[in-house]
Amino acid sequence: MDAQLVAFTGIAAGMVAMPGADFTVVVRNALASRRAGVASAIGVAGGLLVHTALAVAGLAAVLVAVPVLFRTLQIAGGVYVLYLGVRAVRSALRPRPVVADEGGTAADGTRRGLRQGFLTNVLNPKAPVLFLSLLPQFVPAGAPVLPRTLQLATIVVALALVWFPLVALLVDRLGPWLRRPRATRAVEGVTGGALTALGATLLVQPLAH
Template sequence: MDAQLIAFTGVAAGMVAMPGADFTVVVRNALVSRRAGVACALGVAGGLLLHTAMAVAGVAAVLAAVPALFRTLQLLGGGYVLYLGVRTLAGLRRQREREPDRERSAVSGETLPGGTPPGGAGAGAGAEAGVPGDGSRPLRQGFVTNALNPKAPITFLSLLPQFVPAGSPAMPRTLVLALIVVALALVWFPAVALLVDRLGRWLRGPRAARAVETVTGSALAVLGLVLLLEPLTA
């Protein structure tokens, strides 16, 4: 591996590992289950694959040349991230409102409305704000969260050419660089999901789950607002 590839790998690793909406949505899903977290991580990697493919194909140049299209994608991406954050926080609020009913049911031994026994499935904040058995939902969340970030293809478009040696064919080299980015994402985000799942014994406790869901929900909401306000105030 030449020096430029080593340097690019380091830069790309920092970009992939940087905390943001991708990281937060993976953690949120991993708190629900290992399967949901890994599926969401794969969705994020799929979004990165789309962005790198767009950069290689030069589509990102169109986004840079058409400000209206770029702003539209920013608004869509910000709105989706904000939606995920608000939905998480709303689920926490509904869960807190049902806690008195759970406490009474635990004392009396009654079954909760909907047939859920006290302390059973769905009792935690993670279950309320989480992902059903359909594995496509966390996969879709990860993909959409990453794919609707219009800055990513432009970032790659400006970054990839810096690591193409002068005089060498651009297409094969940029494809290699793009594959490095996707490979890093396929390692990093599933690793995050598995680590969160491993720590789930503590993180999924009632208090810890509420705290983590509050942090991730708030982070997603704030990130969504930032993405929405940026094109509006530009």
């Protein structure tokens, strides 16, 4: 058994499952509908696929080496996450009987969930740095780099494709309780506050330099 591969899988699982903007966006969309939640989960996995592909290709190194590009991505990511957070907080403060899918058809909600999940992850500036620093640690000395990093990247994306849809399905399963007016507003408020804080943090870091 490849001990390094097992160790990487454990670390990657912890990284993927760690609550953050991705988790929060999936939960919020799953409250709207199961399809929107699962679509958001797939969007997050798509964002991870982009980050791992960049790390494998070595393009993430360019992003880290050019501070202007990195800070631009930080600001873009912060603005988007902050935007989602403010929308969620406003939704929590606006009384309504049930969680609405913000209008439109089920297909609209699915596309919106997919887009939000993807953009929330792909605009996270810390992800490329994390992958760039983590993946090389699990490439054995003398081993071909490209096949190994592709293997590691596949593990990360596969874990995301398992974890985030499970989160969406669990939230949907608890839907009858979570979609009660008070519970809905509480969850919207918590997730909105978390996204707002994360977005503000992403904005403050580059602007402070």
